[in-house]
Amino acid sequence: MATAGRTHQTFGSDERIFDPECNEETIDDFLFINKPSQLCISDGITWIRVLGPGYQDAQTNYDVDHLAASLQKLTTAQQSQATLNQEETSEDDEIAITQDEINSLDEELTSGKWMIFPKRDYVDHIWGKIAEATVSGKLGEGATMAKVAPVGDNEESSYIAVYTPDYRNKAQVYEVERKLRDIGIKGTMKYKPDINTKTGVYRHNNYKMRPSIYVTYDKSDSKGKSGVKSKTTSL
Known part of the structure; x- marks a missing residue:
């Protein structure tokens, strides 16, 4: 039984989920049984997900169609303004949208994630480190959840996301990045x-926007020693 506040109501039935408050198995057992290199999306498994100590169920089921309609309304308004300014535009022209304008479409949707794209040969090892650190709290209170895409269908690379509750909290976002480097x-x-x-x-959207707002580059030394140096910058 899930405890109050952790009902997993926003997750799909096609996901493998580890919640330390609910699962009877250990995280090691879960990882051994649910290796992303061996599970397949074609078998109906979309995500492998683990929850951190600070995870709480989302209070809102976000209406993607409504958000898309709001974005369309925003771009239409910009096209109309361009016409008033006697600028020639067509339906295929890119419309410049700022991150602040995107954020204003739903000010309650504040979560975000660090994205990692490991090669297939390394995904089990990297995911194991991240999953264990998320569940144990080693990534800090800001790391509420992590998930990985299965690659058993012979995909060349996977996708891992480590979530934080508020992209506006730079200190927390940066802390999770630093702790990811630490592991x-x-x-x-x-x-x-x-x-x-x-x-x-x-990527390659029509709004002249970069999808990510921060990027960090690994600057570990050539011998691969610990103490990775990184720099996080706004885009």
Whole structure:
């Protein structure tokens, strides 16, 4: 039975979920049984997900269609303004949208995630580190949840997301990044607000926007020693 406040109501039935407050198995057993390199999306498993100590169920089921309609209204208004300013536009023209304008579409949707894209050969190892650190609280209170996409269908790379509750809380976002480096996560990581995902702001979008708002580059030394240095910058 899930405890109060952790009902998993926003997750799909096609997910494998580990909640330390609910699961009888250990995190090690869960990871051994649910390796992303062996599970397949074609078998109906969309995500493998673990919850941190600070996880709470979302209070709102976000209406993606409503957000998309709001974004369309915003772009239409900008196109109309461009016409008033006697600027020539067409339906295929890119409309510049700012991150603040996207954020204003739903000010209650504040969560976001650090995104990591490990190669298939390394995904089990990297996911194991992140999942264990999320569940145990090693990533800090800001790391509420993490998930990974199965790659058993022979995909070349996977996708791991580590969530924080508020993209506006830079100190918390940066802390989770630093703790990810502390457990040995290397390579470039990007942080993307969920509002960008829900409104369909991905790479090569028509809004002249970068989907992620922070990026961090791994600057570990050539010998791969601990003490990874990283720099997080606004985009």
